[in-house]
Amino acid sequence: MSEKRTVLIVDDSRVSRMMVKSIAKQNYPEVTIFEAGNADDTLALDITDELTHIICDYNMPGMDGLSLCKALQKDHPSSYITLLTANIQAATRNKAQDMGIHFAKKPVTEERILSILSKQGH
Amino acid sequence: MLPLKELQQDMLTELFNLGMGNAASALSEMVSEEVKLSIPKVLFIDKNALTKILQEDSGGHISAVSQNFEGMILGQAMLTFPTDRSLELIRLLLQDSVPLENLTEFEEEALTEVGNIIINAGLSSLADIFADEITSDLPVFNSGSCEDVIGNINPTPQEQQTVLHLQVDFSIEKENIKGYVIYLLDLESISVLSTHIDNYIHKLSC
Numbered sequence: 001m002s003e004k005r006t007v008l009i010v011d012d013s014r015v016s017r018m019m020v021k022s023i024a025k026q027n028y029p030e031v032t033i034f035e036a037g038n039a040d041d042t043l044a045l046d047i048t049d050e051l052t053h054i055i056c057d058y059n060m061p062g063m064d065g066l067s068l069c070k071a072l073q074k075d076h077p078s079s080y081i082t083l084l085t086a087n088i089q090a091a092t093r094n095k096a097q098d099m100g101i102h103f104a105k106k107p108v109t110e111e112r113i114l115s116i117l118s119k120q121g122h
Numbered sequence: 123m124l125p126l127k128e129l130q131q132d133m134l135t136e137l138f139n140l141g142m143g144n145a146a147s148a149l150s151e152m153v154s155e156e157v158k159l160s161i162p163k164v165l166f167i168d169k170n171a172l173t174k175i176l177q178e179d180s181g182g183h184i185s186a187v188s189q190n191f192e193g194m195i196l197g198q199a200m201l202t203f204p205t206d207r208s209l210e211l212i213r214l215l216l217q218d219s220v221p222l223e224n225l226t227e228f229e230e231e232a233l234t235e236v237g238n239i240i241i242n243a244g245l246s247s248l249a250d251i252f253a254d255e256i257t258s259d260l261p262v263f264n265s266g267s268c269e270d271v272i273g274n275i276n277p278t279p280q281e282q283q284t285v286l287h288l289q290v291d292f293s294i295e296k297e298n299i300k301g302y303v304i305y306l307l308d309l310e311s312i313s314v315l316s317t318h319i320d321n322y323i324h325k326l327s328c
Contacts, residue, residue: 012260013235015228018220059238061260086242088144091255106239107152 004028005117006049009035010042010068011057011084019108020055020084027114039063043071051079053117055104058085058092066092069101080121084108126312130319131164134288137319138162141247142290142303145240152236153214153294160291166312167287169272172304175289176268179302180204185265187237188274191245193256194318195311197286199245201237203301205265208233211299234263240303252318286312 005028011017017035024031032049036042038060054072058065069081082102085092096103102119104112126134142159150157165171176184185208188200203211212225212232220228238261249256264271286307293300307315 013231013238015216015232015235018228019216059242059258059260086148086239087246087258088243089246089249089255090253091249092246105148107148109151 005031005052007031007033007053007055007117008042008045008047008051008072008079009033009055010037010039010060010065011035011055012037012060013057016057016084016106016108020113023108023110023113024117027110028117039065039068039071042068047075051076052121053119054079054081055084055113055116056081058083058087066095066099066101069096070099073100078121080116080119082116084112084116126164126316126319129323130316133319133323134315135162135164137248137251138164138244138288138290138305140251141244142292144247145243145290145303146292148239148243149236149292149294152239153211153297154217155214155294155296158293158295163287163289165287165289172287172306173268173272176202176272176302180268181206182267183265184268184271185233185263186271187234187241187261187263189238189241189258189261191256191258194249194252194254195256195307195315197305197307197311199241199258200304200306201240201301202271202304203299207297207299208265210297211236211294214294214297230263230265234261237261237263244303244305252322254318286315 009017009020021033034047039062056065056069065083082104083096084104086106088105093103139162146157146159183205184202185205186200186202188198190198212229215232245256264274288305290303
C-alpha cells in the first residue's frame with residue numbers, strides 16, 4: 001500500500017477520529033492526516049494540500065456533515081468523500097448519494113476504513 | 123391500561139426487535155464479541171418506575187448516553203450500563219488505538235460514541251420501516267445514581283409523565299457486561315406512532 005494518502009477526518013467524537021487515524025497510519029505509514037471536530041474548525045484549517053480522501057461524520061455541533069461535504073466538494077473536487085455516520089437511515093444515505101458523496105456506516109472498523117482508503121476520487 | 127392495542131404492541135415490539143438487531147450488530151463489530159439481546163419489553167410507566175427498574179438491576183450506579191430525537195416521533199433514547207463495567211467496555215472498543223494507561227481519559231467520549239451508534243441504529247431502523255425520517259441531537263453522557271441520571275433526561279411536564287419504555291437487554295457474555303437500551307416517548311408521540319403502526323398493518327393486510 002505505497003500510494004500516498006492525504007486524508008481529512010472530521011468527527012466531533014475524538015475517539016472515532018483516533019480510530020480512523022490509527023487504522024490509516026497502520027496501513028499507510030506515509031499518510032498525511034488533517035482532522036477537525038466540527039465544520040467551523042474544518043473550514044478554518046485552510047488546507048492547500050490535495051486531499052485524496054475526506055471522511056466526515058454527519059451529526060456534529062453546528063453545520064452538519066453533508067453541508068460541510070458540499071462546501072468541501074468545491075475546493076477539493078477530486079477527493080473521495082465519504083460520510084461516515086451512525087445515522088444509517090435511507091433518507092440520509094439518499095441525500096449523500098444525490099450529492100455524489102459516498103456513504104459508510106459506523107462503527108469504525110478496519111475493513112470499512114481500508115475499503116474507503118482503497119478507493120480513488122475523480 | 124395500555125394506550126396501544128395488542129396487535130399494535132406486538133408490531134412495536136417486532137419493530138424495535140429489528141432495530142436492536144442492527145444495534146447489536148454494530149456493538150458486536152465494535153467490541154469483536156458476540157452480543158446477545160433479550161426480547162424487547164414494552165412498558166407504559168412513569169420515570170419513577172423506570173428509576174426503580176434500573177436501580178434493581180444495576181446496583182444503583184449507571185452510566186448513560188441519552189439522545190433527544192424528533193421527526194415522525196419525538197422522544198429520548200438512552201443506553202445504560204453499570205458504571206463499574208464501563209472501563210471494560212472501553213478496553214474492548216478501543217483495543218490498541220489508545221495505550222492502556224490512557225484509557226480512563228477517553229472513557230466519557232468512548233461511551234458517548236458507543237451510545238450514539240447504538241441509539242441511531244435503532245432509530246434508523248424505525249425510520250426506514252415507516253419510510254420517514256428521524257433526526258437526533260448530539261448524544262449526552264451522564265453517570266451517577268439511577269435517580270440522578272433519569273432525572274437529567276429532559277424533564278417532562280407532569281401531564282406527560284407516562285412514557286413508553288421500550289427496554290432491550292444486551293449482554294457481552296464473555297465480559298459479563300450487560301446494559302439496556304431505552305426509548306422514552308410521551309403520550310402524543312405514542313399516539314402518532316400508533317397511527318403509523320395502523321397504516322403499516324393496513325398495508326400488510328391489503
